[in-house]
Every structure is written in C-alpha cells, then in structure tokens.
Amino acid sequence: MSEPRNLYERAGVNDVREFYRTKFISDEVLDERYFKPLDRFDLRFARTMWIYDNVRAGSSVLDLGCGSGMLALLRRKDVVLSGVDLSEEGAAAARRNGYDFSCEAELSNLPFPDARFDYVVSLDVLGHIPAENKDAVLQEIKRVLRPGGVTMHGIECTDRTAQKAYDEMTPEELRKFIAIDGHVGLEEDHEHAARFEKFFPFVDWEPRYTLCLSSEEFLKQADQYGLPFESDFIDYLRDLSFKERRAFDIAMGYVFGKISDLHISLPTSGLYVFMKASDAPLGPFYNEHRDRRELYPFQPSADAENHFCLDRNRNAAFDDGWFEPNLIPPIARWMGRKARITFEAEQLSELTFDLVTHMTELATKPLGIEIFLDGEKVCAFSLFVANSWLPMKIFVPQAAPSGKHVVEIHADRTWQPRPVSNETRDDRELSVAVCNIEVIQE
Amino acid sequence: MSDTEVESILREIREQVYAQRGGQDNGALESAPNRVVGQNGADTPEITPQMDRLRAQTPILARSWDRLPPIISSRKGVAAKLELWVKAKARVLMRWFTWEQVNFNAAVHQSLLETIALIEDTRHQLQGVREQLKEQQARIEELVSEKLPNLDEFRNATEYQLRLAEQQAESVERSLTNLGESLAAEQQRTSTLVRELREADERLAQEQRVCFKQLSLESSETAVMMDRTRRKLEERLAELNQQPSNNSRVERSSKKARSSQQ
Numbered sequence A: 001m002s003e004p005r006n007l008y009e010r011a012g013v014n015d016v017r018e019f020y021r022t023k024f025i026s027d028e029v030l031d032e033r034y035f036k037p038l039d040r041f042d043l044r045f046a047r048t049m050w051i052y053d054n055v056r057a058g059s060s061v062l063d064l065g066c067g068s069g070m071l072a073l074l075r076r077k078d079v080v081l082s083g084v085d086l087s088e089e090g091a092a093a094a095r096r097n098g099y100d101f102s103c104e105a106e107l108s109n110l111p112f113p114d115a116r117f118d119y120v121v122s123l124d125v126l127g128h129i130p131a132e133n134k135d136a137v138l139q140e141i142k143r144v145l146r147p148g149g150v151t152m153h154g155i156e157c158t159d160r161t162a163q164k165a166y167d168e169m170t171p172e173e174l175r176k177f178i179a180i181d182g183h184v185g186l187e188e189d190h191e192h193a194a195r196f197e198k199f200f201p202f203v204d205w206e207p208r209y210t211l212c213l214s215s216e217e218f219l220k221q222a223d224q225y226g227l228p229f230e231s232d233f234i235d236y237l238r239d240l241s242f243k244e245r246r247a248f249d250i251a252m253g254y255v256f257g258k259i260s261d262l263h264i265s266l267p268t269s270g271l272y273v274f275m276k277a278s279d280a281p282l283g284p285f286y287n288e289h290r291d292r293r294e295l296y297p298f299q300p301s302a303d304a305e306n307h308f309c310l311d312r313n314r315n316a317a318f319d320d321g322w323f324e325p326n327l328i329p330p331i332a333r334w335m336g337r338k339a340r341i342t343f344e345a346e347q348l349s350e351l352t353f354d355l356v357t358h359m360t361e362l363a364t365k366p367l368g369i370e371i372f373l374d375g376e377k378v379c380a381f382s383l384f385v386a387n388s389w390l391p392m393k394i395f396v397p398q399a400a401p402s403g404k405h406v407v408e409i410h411a412d413r414t415w416q417p418r419p420v421s422n423e424t425r426d427d428r429e430l431s432v433a434v435c436n437i438e439v440i441q442e
Numbered sequence B: 001m002s003d004t005e006v007e008s009i010l011r012e013i014r015e016q017v018y019a020q021r022g023g024q025d026n027g028a029l030e031s032a033p034n035r036v037v038g039q040n041g042a043d044t045p046e047i048t049p050q051m052d053r054l055r056a057q058t059p060i061l062a063r064s065w066d067r068l069p070p071i072i073s074s075r076k077g078v079a080a081k082l083e084l085w086v087k088a089k090a091r092v093l094m095r096w097f098t099w100e101q102v103n104f105n106a107a108v109h110q111s112l113l114e115t116i117a118l119i120e121d122t123r124h125q126l127q128g129v130r131e132q133l134k135e136q137q138a139r140i141e142e143l144v145s146e147k148l149p150n151l152d153e154f155r156n157a158t159e160y161q162l163r164l165a166e167q168q169a170e171s172v173e174r175s176l177t178n179l180g181e182s183l184a185a186e187q188q189r190t191s192t193l194v195r196e197l198r199e200a201d202e203r204l205a206q207e208q209r210v211c212f213k214q215l216s217l218e219s220s221e222t223a224v225m226m227d228r229t230r231r232k233l234e235e236r237l238a239e240l241n242q243q244p245s246n247n248s249r250v251e252r253s254s255k256k257a258r259s260s261q262q
Helices: A003-010 A016-024 A037-041 A043-052 A072-077 A088-096 A131-144 A171-181 A189-199 A215-223 A231-238 A242-261 B003-021 B026-031 B048-064 B078-093 B095-242 B244-261
Strands: A060-064 A080-085 A101-104 A117-123 A145-156 A202-208 A272-278 A307-309 A331-334 A338-345 A348-356 A367-373 A376-383 A390-400 A403-411 A433-441
Touching: A003 A171, A016 A088, A037 A043, A037 A242, A043 A072, A043 A117, A043 A145, A043 A242, A060 A131, A072 A080, A080 A088, A088 A101, A117 A131, A131 A145, A131 A189, A145 A189, A189 A202, A189 A272, A215 A231, A215 A242, A307 B095, A338 A433, A348 A367, A367 A390, A376 A390, A433 B095, B003 B048, B048 B095, B078 B095
Parallel strands: A060 A080, A060 A117, A080 A101, A117 A145
Antiparallel strands: A145 A272, A202 A272, A307 A433, A331 A433, A338 A403, A348 A390, A348 A433, A367 A376, A367 A403
16 A cells, blocks of 8 residues: 555545545535625635636636535636546535536546646645645646646645644644644645646746635634634634624635735745646736626526526525525525515516525424515515425515515524534524525516 | 937038038048049039039938938936937837828939939030040141141242232233333324324425425526527527628639539
8 A cells, every 4th residue: 555545544544535525525505506796705715716717718627626616606607617526425516516527536547538628726635635646646637738728726735844744743643633634745835836847837826825714714723733823813713603704704805815916925824825837828826817797696688588586596696694505405595684685677576485494493482584575575474384395475566667676584583503513513693594586577 | 319320410410511621622532432533633613513512412312311310309317218209209100201201302312313423424425525625626736736837838928929929910010001101102102203204294395396496497597598598509600601701702612613523
C-alpha cells in the first residue's frame, strides 16, 4: 500500500470514500435555479463566485471533487458542467444539483479524452490529495485541458512555521488533525505554485482568507486547529444567532469580493490560496469573464405561459426572510416569521402553493398564518397539523393588474429545529416551508 | 342376758361403727373382700361409699332377718326375772304374729344380695369396658405417636402445596393481569402504530403529491425552455436562410457545379 494510504490509516481512516461521503456530501440544494442573488455576497459562495467570474459563458468546465455541486451556479452562464468525485453519492448529488455530467473517479485517472475541457477547476480538493499523488493529478488536469484552457483551484494550505508537518505529529495529533477535515496533503502556497509550474508555463496565485473567514470557519480554526484568535471575539461569534451569523458571513463575503474586485494582494496566511494556471498567458486573476446579469431576476418574456412556477423562476425574487432551499422532500424554502416574494405577472387571478410546518404542539397551540397580496390580506388560517403538506389555493377577487406583485406570508411564531447540538446545530428560526408556488394569469 | 346374746349385740355394734367409717380401715376391707377395685387400684369414687354401706347392711340382714329383738330388762332382782320371763313367753307366743315380717325380711335380704351381685357384674363389665377403652386409647396414642411425624410432614407438605398452589394461583393471576395489561398495551401500541402508519401514509401521499407536482412544474418549465430554444433556433435558421450573400453563394456554387458537369 502506498504512503498516502498509510497516512489515512495512521489517522484511523480506513475507508476514505466513506470518510469523505459522510463529511462532505449532503442533500443541500445548490441547484442554480434556487440561487438567491444576495448569496453572491455570502462568504460561503466566495470561491464559487471567483470561478463564476473567471469562466467564459458557454464553455466546458470540469469540477474535480465536485461533492454536492458547489459550482452548480456556473450553469447560469450556460456552461457545460461536468464533475468527478471520489464517491458515487457525491457524483449523484452533483447531478441532482444540475451538473450536466458527473461520475465517480480517481483524480489521477480521469475518464475523459484529451483536451476535452476549457476549464478544469477544483475547490478544497488538492489539500486532500497526498503530496506524492499531486503531480499525477496535475498531469491528468493538463491532459484533459484544451490548449489555452485554464485550470483554477482553491487550495487549503499550511504554514510550517505555525503548524507541525505530518512526520512531526504524534499518532494522536495526526489522528485528530486529519479527523477534522481529512487534510493529508497540505503544503505551503509557494509549494503548490511550484508544482503547478512544473506542468504549466503560466501560473498565478493569490493567498486568500487571510482576513475574511466565515463565523463557522473562525470557530473551527480556533477550536479545532488551535489558531490564536482573540478569545472574546471567538466567544462573541459563538453566541451569534443564525441570522447574525448570516449577516456576519455576508459582510465578510462582501469584503472578500471587494478585495478581488480591487485586486488587493493579501499577505500569505498559510490558510488558503487561489491558483490559476494555463499553457497560455493568463488574463486577469479576478473577474476575467465577469458577467453577473444572469444572477438577477429578469423581466418575463412576452410569450410567458398563462401559469408559471416561482420556485425556480428568475422572474421571482425571494427576500431574505426565506432561508436557503432544503430537500425536505421535495425542494422547498423555509421561512421565518415573515417572508416576501416579488414577481411580475399579467392579470394575476390565482396563486397556489404547498405549505408544511414541522413545528410541534400544534394541536394545543396552532400556528397562525396570514397571506398578503400587494399589501392586502387575502388569506388567514391556523395550522393544527404538522408534517403534512397543505395545498393552498388563493383566488384573487379581482384580477390584479399587470406589473409587479408582492406576496407576503406572516407566521405568528417560529421554532428552532436543533438549537443545541454542536454537530447538527440548526438554530434557524423557522415557521413554514413553501414550494410549488404557481401563478395563474387570466 | 346370755353371753351369746351379748356377743351378738357387740358384733352388731362393731359392724355399724365400721360401716360408718366408710370402710377405710383394714377391718372394713376384710369385711368386704369381694368389693370391686377401681381403676389404678382405687374404688370407683362415685359408688364406692354407697356400696360399702350397702355391704355393711347385708350381714345384719343375713343375721337378723328371722330374729326378734333380744329380751332384756332394766329392772333388778325378782322384778327383772319376772319381766324377762314374761317377755320370753310373749316372744314365743308372738312368733306367729311376726312370720310375715320375717318373709318380707328374707325377700328384702335376697333382693339386696341379687342387687349387689348385679351391681358387681355391671361394675365388672364397666371395668372391662374401661380397660378396652384404655387399651384403645393407648393404641390410639401409640398410633398417633407413630403417625404424628408423618402427619406433621403431611401437614407441612399439604401446607406447602397449599402455599404453592396459592402462589401459583397468584402467579397465574398476576400473569393473567400482566398478560391483560400487555395485551392492552400491545393493542394500544398497535392502534398507535396503525394511527402513525395511517398518518405516515397520509403524509407520504401528501409528500408524493407535492413531489409529483414539483416534477410536473419542472417538466413544464423544461418544456417551455425547450420550446423557446427551438423557436430561437428556428428564428436563427430563418435568418441564415434569408441572408442574400449566402443565397447567392449557394447559387454560384450550384451553377459552377452544373457547368463543370456539362
């Protein structure tokens, strides 16, 4: 058995596929049709946006280690998006989220012909590949990349002055370190750059996440990797609610984006590096093909059907009262106390949707729901039953005139699904989930 | 008075005294050699004094049933002699007058003797019965003493069996109660399960409905997208077909082809 396997085994990871499947594959909804424009500022999507802004519309992209499909947003640019993952479950999750093609494969043995893709990209993958295998992976990337194609990677790094090398760690330290994220191939950013330079004449890289980390990442780096952040700051982050964490992450993401937009070079942090390489001269490191028009709602075409669904409709804007979509199933959006949808419709006559809550004790304390259309209450009722989908059909008394409409749903209270557990913490303040929102026009 | 008469009177007096003592001294015993001895060597306490008195009377009866009282005088001298002579003559003369009395005395005497014999027989029989009873009692006691441990064991065993039976009954009762409770709980659980399954089934049906609705909407969206794409392609194709340069190029190439063939 090769050395890298030994490193996993030394850390007590006997089934690498299972390890990554349970750690990184989820049923989260990353389908571009559900992407909320405001999420372009969310630090969670910062790496995605870097790729998004550097990929040419209509090109072909291969996502190495696609997992659940973090780059599904690229479909907005009519990209032909392929993915490979170590596990079949990851490949399936990516397909579910809109990847055109995905399969299970070793990164050092890709099942594609030579010169197949305009871009080969990866996020948070090369830090999981043992150093001895990295050259083989880069060789494979070069093989499937078209002449002039660009390969872009977000890579976890290490800082040898602050962090022990694998050989210096005790078995227990190694086990704990690898158990966090499975990082068996961390190298310093310049070492990564040197590897790329062996295969590509043009290499550019920028250290990132020096300043901006998500609230969750701050806590992880402090608690699990032992980075020395100020303790009162970490305690403050620890006590933030879901909405506050989201606000923090969006603020951080905004700064992250501005650093890219202004092309500010950050000092090496030993945490993360963006790497860009090609056999042809590289364009700008950031925003080489920036076109974000597809991220925003657009006017419906004149030949719109007399009924359409808002869930995946780019004509509809879901405000931040809605949480990110979840596969309940089906895919639905949870909301808090108040949520709003704005859309364009002609002669709106009817609105239908399905609604569910998982709130407990509804029999003794029903959940009050009110629905407003363009500021006027059109429906009010109480929910007495949980976990059962309720079909709603709202007739508009007089067909609303053409133009912009706002549907607003109010709930009289919320609940937190799993506020306590550290592992499965879900402290969102939820009321109901809604899906299949269909607008019928006269 | 003659000596025989005096002796007779003295004996009579002595016997009366013995009789009054209740036969407690040896003389009395000797005078009643045939009396019945009671259990453990003692006379039967209830009847012994009466029997002794009865036996004391029988010698008097045996001696005096046919005799007249003795002739005596309290006078002295000639008067006494005269008186005794008169009385002696009178006694002889009056014998005919006391004859019937003698008969009666004889009958009474005989009857007493037979009564005493009968009582003695009865006492003998009673003694025999008592001895038999005593033997039977002894045998019973012996039997009881022999069987008592067995009886204790039997009683203990019986009591144990009884207790066991009671315990078993209690156990059975408890088991039945538990079974009943378990059955009730099981029925409750089953009904809960049925209810939950029904609810789950309803939820699943609802979920299926919503999922199918979503798939249906997605299919519609895809169909709309495809239709739009098709129309765009057709429009583009139409544009290409309408471009004059292309048309003239095609015409030229076809003319060339025709001329070369000719």
